[in-house]
Structures are given as structure tokens and as C-alpha cells.
Amino acid sequence: MSMIRIHGAKQNNLKNISVDIPKHQITVFTGRSGSGKSSLVFNTIAAESERLLNETYSTYIQHQLSQFSKPNVDLIEHLPVAMIINQNRLGGNSRSTVGTISDIYASVRLLWSRIGEPFVGYSDIFSFNNPKGMCETCSGLGYVEDIDLNELLDFDKSLNEDAIRFPSFRPDSWRGKRYLYTGLFDNDKKLKDYSKEELDIFLYTKPTKLKNPPSNWPRTAKFEGLIHRFRRSFLLNDNFEKQKFKNDIERVVTSKECPTCNGKRLSPKVLECKINDYDIADFTNLSIDEALKFIKTIDSAKASVIIDPLQQQLESLSYIGLNYLTLSRETTTLSGGESQRIKLIRHLNSALSDLVYIIDEPSIGLHPEDIQRINEIIQSLKDKGNTVLVVEHDPDVIKIADHIVDLGPLAGKNGGEITFTGSYHNLLHSQTHTGQALRRQHRLKPSQLSNNDFLSISNISRNNLKNVSVKIPKEAMTVITGVAGSGKSSLIHAGLEKMPDTIFIDQKPAHASNRSNLLTYLNIFDDVRSYFSEETGIKKSMFSYNSEGACVECHGKGIIKTELAFMPDFTQICDVCHGKRYKPEVLNAKVNDYNIADILALTVDEAISFFNKKPEISQPLEALKSTGLNYMTLGQSLDTLSGGEIQRVKLSKYLTKTVHQHIFIFDEPTTGLHEDDIPILLECFDQLIKASNTVIIIEHNLTMMTHADWFIDIGPYAGEQGGQLLYQGEAHGLLDVERSVTAKHLRNYLNK
Structure with missing residues (x-):
């Protein structure tokens, strides 16, 4: 059997390790958080593969690519080209949607241009990013933005007194000087005393050359009214500054649905073109499952060459558990797990083989019901002649490995060694932390709710939730379960986001630069x-x-x-x-x-x-x-830091000072956590409850579920097939709910 051979890896905390990884097999890398898994798989194997591939291009092309420094390793032999499927969010901007990023929208545009009635043009006219097809009012964004002058300006101040209430327009900034140095205004005059003409010049002048500018005015500069400049700098372009001043922009700018296209992004002429009474935006606003039903109603021999592959693409998205998304969903709103699954789908139909696919915790954000499908996709990548390396903590993913590499024994300086290589069966019988955790038997927490004081969430109908009401015991641990997209987060956010003393601890990055530690x-x-x-x-x-x-x-x-x-x-x-x-x-x-x-x-x-x-x-x-x-x-x-590490850093702030009578809401706190580290997190939750706080956890991890005092199970499935309350109550009662996929997997877990 051919091998990828790693000699003397010393990256980060790796202790000069050498290991052979079988090609054309699934190898899963396990170990405690911080043990060195990512240092070996991503910072050594993936980085070296990408670096060596980049070196084959001309220097001009290399300059356009991401740069990778040589990892600290003596030698890697027989290394294939790497395809990295990580948890980085797809990003993009408000013009990037699930349809555009997955290339499905290209097929949809083609379909409407071929058989839509009346004919309005070829496929490019159906693009909201094309000036020929976009709605003129909103430039294809679906919404229009207004600038609130009372937030942007302090009318009781002059330009010298910092009247423009926005950080990059301060009097001493280069943008501020573009108003102070014009000679057009009395810089000590309060804005409320400006005449209508002065205010119009200040706010609405289109870019123009000044006739007799003062000596300190830049020679080549044009004067531009504040509203035009602000709109151009912060609304029309997605740039670094838009992120930097995000909070100030949200304060100054109000956004509402475009009145011309009603949020559909396209011009009225394009929206006249329909298939079975649906314009193209009606179709992209359907959930993936509803879109599949619609496609199956189209009877057209000349379009079958478009319809068949389009149906396959939609079925792939549905199969991988993203059936609740719409093609119009902006990529900036997708979670790391959702982004990762869309990336996986893109590789499914690839004709390339003999690659090494490197996948970072594919179980993230997934219910055990969906993990089986992810496993099938990983298996299919292997069956096409590829090598698959997976970094993972979830027992259901570890189980499908042909080969396992366990790192440890602990984390940081106490990790970085290989503690086990071999089969899943042999790992189960090993004395590693991973082997011990996988052997452990689990039981549900015995009933011990002492007080009957409850929080009530009533009549929630948001997204796919159908008038759901629940109660949550105070000073206890409630776990909210259900498949991804069932409505768990919608229920908790809608019910509790405005409740006082509620603390949401999520995985969003802490606002930080590389100078923050x-x-x-x-x-x-x-x-x-x-x-x-x-x-x-x-x-x-x-x-x-x-x-x-x-x-x-x-x-x-x-x-x-x-x-x-x-x-x-x-x-x-x-x-x-x-x-x-x-x-x-x-x-x-x-x-x-x-x-x-x-x-x-x-x-x-x-x-x-x-x-x-x-x-x-x-x-x-x-x-x-x-x-x-x-x-x-x-x-x-x-x-x-990973999402799970960020969440734990945020949590630690509340463990320093004693906080009482608060509601703590955690969104999948086991993300990136080894099964042996979960008890550490449970102790933190117990500490919060002992201090008279209420702990609510949105979670898929079965070990975490076994420690719940109270369950709320939403489902049965995702999107339109979800949004119902299947169960609320103490732990044992959930096991008897036949409609619940959570109950099915929990029963199997307890009986393993």
C-alpha cells in the first residue's frame, strides 16, 4: 500500500513526529483540543501541498495566490495535491447567494431564458449582478439604504466642533479636511444656522472642481457632498472600511426592502418572464425541497438537458441536510457548518481523482441524523480514488475510518506526540484518552428538578416555527435539540433576545486583530x-x-x-x-x-x-x-482561535465574577471539543447553575444531551418539515417520542 510519509514534523507543538498515512483510505485524526491535530494536518500536510503546487506556477501567478511559508518538517514523501474543505465561512458580500456560490443559479438563469414566457433575453439578463437585468432602484441588492441625517450630523455643532458624527470624518482626518478646507463654509457656524442653499451644497454636491480653492486644498481633488461621499465610501462598495466601521454604519444607515422590485433584485421587465406562474426570484425564494417539487412539475423536452443536472444539484443539497436553505440566501448569513457542506457538494461531481481531501470537523453543526449522510459523501470521495484526511471528535465519524492517528496525550506543550495509529477496533481497546472516551457508557441524568419556577416563551412564529410555546425551568440545564434547520435557534432568539439579563455566548469571532491576545x-x-x-x-x-x-x-x-x-x-x-x-x-x-x-x-x-x-x-x-x-x-x-475556543474564552469572563439570576444561552458549545473535555465544560455549567443562573444549550452532541435536566425537541425535520414542538419535559420522556430523530439516536447511544 502506498503511503504519504511525514518525517520530523515540528510545527507548533509537534514533537519531531514521523508518521505514515495510507493513500486511498479514510484517515481520521483524533485527540484532545490543542493536541496538535491541526498542526499536523493543516499547518504541515495541507500547507506543504499548497506551497509546492504554487511553486509550479509562474512568479506572476504566484503573486496572485495565497502565500504559504515552508512548514517546520524535515521531509514529506508522496504528497498528492490537497483539496482543503475547512469551516471558514463562504463570506462574499450581499451579491453572493447560495445559488451563485454553488453555480446552481447559472442553470436556473439558463432555464428561464429557454422556456420562460414571455422571452425577455438570454441568461445573462437574469443576473442581478448584471446592469442589463438588475433593478435600477436598488442596483440588484433587493434593498435600499437611507442615511439618517440626525445620526450622521450634530446640527448643534460646527465643522470645527466635529459636527459630522462618524469616525473617519473627524476634523483632523483627511476626509474631514475635504469639508474644512474648501473655503465654501464658515467652519465655526453651527449646522442648524446653515441656509437651505449652504446645506444642499454641503450634503448633495456632485463631484466638482472648486473654482477658487484655498491654498491648503489638494490641487487635484474634487469637492463632493457629504451624502454622495458617504454613500460611495460605505454603501456601494464592500471594502475593509465597511467592516471597520460596521457599528457606526448600522447607527447611521437604515435599510428597507426595495419598493420597485419588492426585494427580488431584478428589473420589472425580467420579472415578467415566468415558468408555471413563477418568476425566477419566486423560484430562488423557495426552500431547496420546494424548489425540487417545482422542477418536477416542468414538462419540457427541449429543457430536459438543463432540468436533469439542475435536479441532481438540488437533490445533493437536500441530501446533505441543507434542504431548508433557499438559493437566494446570502452567503454572509451561512454558518461555518453550512458553508463547509456547500464546499463538499462542489467536489462531489468533480472528475479529478488521486487528490488528498482534507476535511476539518465535518460533523460541526450537524445532528446525528445528518452525520450518516456526511459519512456517505466522505466514503464516495474515497471511492473515486482519493485519499481523505479528516480531523474529527464525533464518534460517528471516527467509526468510518480505515485508519486512525491519535495525538496527545494532552494539549499544547503536553501534546504533539502520536499516541496511537491503527484501526477503530484497536483504538477502542487502547489506553488513549480517545479510546477511553469512546468506550464510556452513558446514562441520562436522573430527575432532580427541585423548583417549579419556569420561563415562558409563547406563540413564536418566526421563520419555520408554527406558533410554538415552551417553558424552561429556571436554575437548571435545558438542552434544545433537533436537526439543523428545524427551528431551534429561531425559537430561543425570538423568545429570549429581548428578555433582560440574557447572555448569548456564541461562536462569532471576538472583535480582534492579530494584535489582540x-x-x-x-x-x-x-x-x-x-x-x-x-x-x-x-x-x-x-x-x-x-x-x-x-x-x-x-x-x-x-x-x-x-x-x-x-x-x-x-x-x-x-x-x-x-x-x-x-x-x-x-x-x-x-x-x-x-x-x-x-x-x-x-x-x-x-x-x-x-x-x-x-x-x-x-x-x-x-x-x-x-x-x-x-x-x-x-x-x-x-x-x-476556533469557534469553540472563542465560546469558552467568552464564558470564562462570567466565571471570574459571580453573576446571579441571569439566563445563559450557548450555541453548540461542544464545537471542537474532545469527548474527554466535555465534563470540564459541564462543571462550568454546574457552577453557573449553583450561582442561581439558568443555562440553555442548543446542541447536537449526544454526551451533552445525557446531562440535560430538561429537553425541548423541535422538528421533526428541517425547514417547512420542521418548526413543531415534538417534546418538552424531563429527560426520560423524550425516549418515547416516536417522531423524534433525536430520540432514536439517543436510544442507540445509551444502548451501545
Whole structure:
């Protein structure tokens, strides 16, 4: 059997490991969170495959591609081209939909152009991204945006007094100066005192050359009214600034459905063209299952060449558990799990073979009922002659492996070793943490609800929910179950989002740049710097790599990036600070033989020992440890954390200070969590409940379900076939609900 051979992998926490991975098989990589799975699979195997492939292109093409530095590995032999299917959201912008990203919309446009009546043009006219077909009022977006002048401007102030209430239009900014330096306005006059003509010039002038500009006005610049400039800068383009000022834009801009196309994005002429009384937007607004039913009603011999493959594409989306989505759904609203499944579908019909598919936790966001289908897709990728590598915690996915590589034994510095290779059967009998977790027998939590005090959610009809009312016991753990798209999140968000003292802890990234780390998020980096300042006599600001203490060569980044024309950017560790980010005099200042960079390299466990006499620092770190994140380093950049890790970092903030009488809502907190780490999370939930809080968990993980005091099961299926309350009550009662797929899988799990 041919093998991918890895020799001496030392990336991140990997301890010089060598391993053989069988080709044309499914290999699943297991181990505790932080054990080194991603370091081996993504940062070593995938990165090296992509780097070597990129090197085969011309330097011009290489410049356009993502750049990969050589991973820290001695040698990889027999490495195929890698296809990476990760959990990164599909992204895009408001013009990108499920239909466009999956290429299904191209077939739909072709279909309407061929047999739609009356004929209005060829397929490109049905594109809302094409000026010929888009609605002129909303430019194909489906909504129009208005600027609220009372939010954008403070009429009681002058231009000199910061009358434009938006960060990038401050008087000292280059945009602000485009109004202050025109000579058109009295910069000390309050906006409320402007005449109508002055206000119109200030707000609505189209780009124009100034006749007699003052000397400080840029020579080539045109003057543009504030509304035009704001609309062009922040509404018409999806750019970095639109993300940067997201909160301010939401404050200033109101959005409503386009009155011309009623949200359908296309011009009235295009929408006249129909098949069986449906225009193309009516069709894309149907759920995938409803769209399939509609396609089957079309009887047209000349369009069968379009209809048959279109039906196959829709059936693939439905089969993989995305039957509740619509083709018009914007990709920016999809979860990581939904994005990943759409990527999987794209590869299903690929004619390429002998690739290595690398898949990151395909079980994420999936009910056990849907995992069986994911497993079939993974199997089909293998059957086409490919090698499949899967990083996974879910027992149902681990079970289909031909070969398993387990990393550990623990996380971070205590991981990075191979603890097992072999078959699933042999893993079950091994003494690894994974083997022990998979052997463990599970029972439902015995009934112990002592108080009868309940929260009530009444008559919820949102998305697919059909007038659902539920009650949730206070000071207990309620698990909300049901397949993806059944209506779980809709129920909880609609019922509780406006309730006071409700805390949603989700997997959305913490607002962070690559300069934010665990210490900054926990608000204790300031305490660490104060401590170093007191102990060394050096002023506090010197211990910040974003301020005075930053290495003058790399400006506190630790790396130097050199941009080369027609060549990839060249990144190297700064040779002045050796990647430590600080000036030499800061690195020479030590407390107990540790400088500030050494502190940032400590794990949470090590830092607790170091700061054991500084409770203001050690207590937040203890809280972080209690969520199972003891393996992380203090300087780890927040933008490198997984969704599950982000959720646990957010949770730790509430474990530091005692919070009472609150409702905590967790969205799939077991994401990225090894089965052996789940008890750590359960202890955190117990701590919250003991402090008189209510814990509500939206979850698919069967181990987590066995610890529920109360179940609410929504279903039976997704989309239009879901949205019903199947069960609410104590744990044992759920097992008797025949319509519930959750009950079916829970029964099997308890009897394994």
C-alpha cells in the first residue's frame, strides 16, 4: 500500500513526529483540543501541498495566490495535491447567494431564458449582478439604504466642533479636511444656522472642481457632498472600511426592502418572464425541497438537458441536510457548518481523482441524523480514488475510518506526540484518552428538578416555527435539540433576545486583530504591564508592543514582510527582536528570570503558577483553565482561535465574577471539543447553575444531551418539515417520542 510519509514534523507543538498515512483510505485524526491535530494536518500536510503546487506556477501567478511559508518538517514523501474543505465561512458580500456560490443559479438563469414566457433575453439578463437585468432602484441588492441625517450630523455643532458624527470624518482626518478646507463654509457656524442653499451644497454636491480653492486644498481633488461621499465610501462598495466601521454604519444607515422590485433584485421587465406562474426570484425564494417539487412539475423536452443536472444539484443539497436553505440566501448569513457542506457538494461531481481531501470537523453543526449522510459523501470521495484526511471528535465519524492517528496525550506543550495509529477496533481497546472516551457508557441524568419556577416563551412564529410555546425551568440545564434547520435557534432568539439579563455566548469571532491576545481580551494585560513596571522600575508603556516598547524594526509585529514586485511577499522573523516584538531594553528587564515576551509564551497553566500571588491576574486565568483552555499561551492571537475556543474564552469572563439570576444561552458549545473535555465544560455549567443562573444549550452532541435536566425537541425535520414542538419535559420522556430523530439516536447511544 502506498503511503504519504511525514518525517520530523515540528510545527507548533509537534514533537519531531514521523508518521505514515495510507493513500486511498479514510484517515481520521483524533485527540484532545490543542493536541496538535491541526498542526499536523493543516499547518504541515495541507500547507506543504499548497506551497509546492504554487511553486509550479509562474512568479506572476504566484503573486496572485495565497502565500504559504515552508512548514517546520524535515521531509514529506508522496504528497498528492490537497483539496482543503475547512469551516471558514463562504463570506462574499450581499451579491453572493447560495445559488451563485454553488453555480446552481447559472442553470436556473439558463432555464428561464429557454422556456420562460414571455422571452425577455438570454441568461445573462437574469443576473442581478448584471446592469442589463438588475433593478435600477436598488442596483440588484433587493434593498435600499437611507442615511439618517440626525445620526450622521450634530446640527448643534460646527465643522470645527466635529459636527459630522462618524469616525473617519473627524476634523483632523483627511476626509474631514475635504469639508474644512474648501473655503465654501464658515467652519465655526453651527449646522442648524446653515441656509437651505449652504446645506444642499454641503450634503448633495456632485463631484466638482472648486473654482477658487484655498491654498491648503489638494490641487487635484474634487469637492463632493457629504451624502454622495458617504454613500460611495460605505454603501456601494464592500471594502475593509465597511467592516471597520460596521457599528457606526448600522447607527447611521437604515435599510428597507426595495419598493420597485419588492426585494427580488431584478428589473420589472425580467420579472415578467415566468415558468408555471413563477418568476425566477419566486423560484430562488423557495426552500431547496420546494424548489425540487417545482422542477418536477416542468414538462419540457427541449429543457430536459438543463432540468436533469439542475435536479441532481438540488437533490445533493437536500441530501446533505441543507434542504431548508433557499438559493437566494446570502452567503454572509451561512454558518461555518453550512458553508463547509456547500464546499463538499462542489467536489462531489468533480472528475479529478488521486487528490488528498482534507476535511476539518465535518460533523460541526450537524445532528446525528445528518452525520450518516456526511459519512456517505466522505466514503464516495474515497471511492473515486482519493485519499481523505479528516480531523474529527464525533464518534460517528471516527467509526468510518480505515485508519486512525491519535495525538496527545494532552494539549499544547503536553501534546504533539502520536499516541496511537491503527484501526477503530484497536483504538477502542487502547489506553488513549480517545479510546477511553469512546468506550464510556452513558446514562441520562436522573430527575432532580427541585423548583417549579419556569420561563415562558409563547406563540413564536418566526421563520419555520408554527406558533410554538415552551417553558424552561429556571436554575437548571435545558438542552434544545433537533436537526439543523428545524427551528431551534429561531425559537430561543425570538423568545429570549429581548428578555433582560440574557447572555448569548456564541461562536462569532471576538472583535480582534492579530494584535489582540488572551490577556487583552480578559482585560488583564494592563495588570501584567503594571506588575512588570513596579518590579523593574521601567515605565508601564514600555511593556506594550503596540506602544513605546515595540521593536523599532518590526513595529511590534515580530515579523518583517517584504513586498516584491511580481513575486510572493517575503515574510521573515524580525532579526532584531527575533520575533519577540519588543525593544532590547524591554527584553533585558526581567522578573524572576522572565521577561515580558517569556510571559506571553507561557501557557495558562504556567502563568497561574507565575502569578499565584497576584489574584487580579491569576483568577481570570483560573476561570479560563476551568473551561479547558489551560493549554493556550497568553500571547496567542485571538484571530487564530476556533469557534469553540472563542465560546469558552467568552464564558470564562462570567466565571471570574459571580453573576446571579441571569439566563445563559450557548450555541453548540461542544464545537471542537474532545469527548474527554466535555465534563470540564459541564462543571462550568454546574457552577453557573449553583450561582442561581439558568443555562440553555442548543446542541447536537449526544454526551451533552445525557446531562440535560430538561429537553425541548423541535422538528421533526428541517425547514417547512420542521418548526413543531415534538417534546418538552424531563429527560426520560423524550425516549418515547416516536417522531423524534433525536430520540432514536439517543436510544442507540445509551444502548451501545
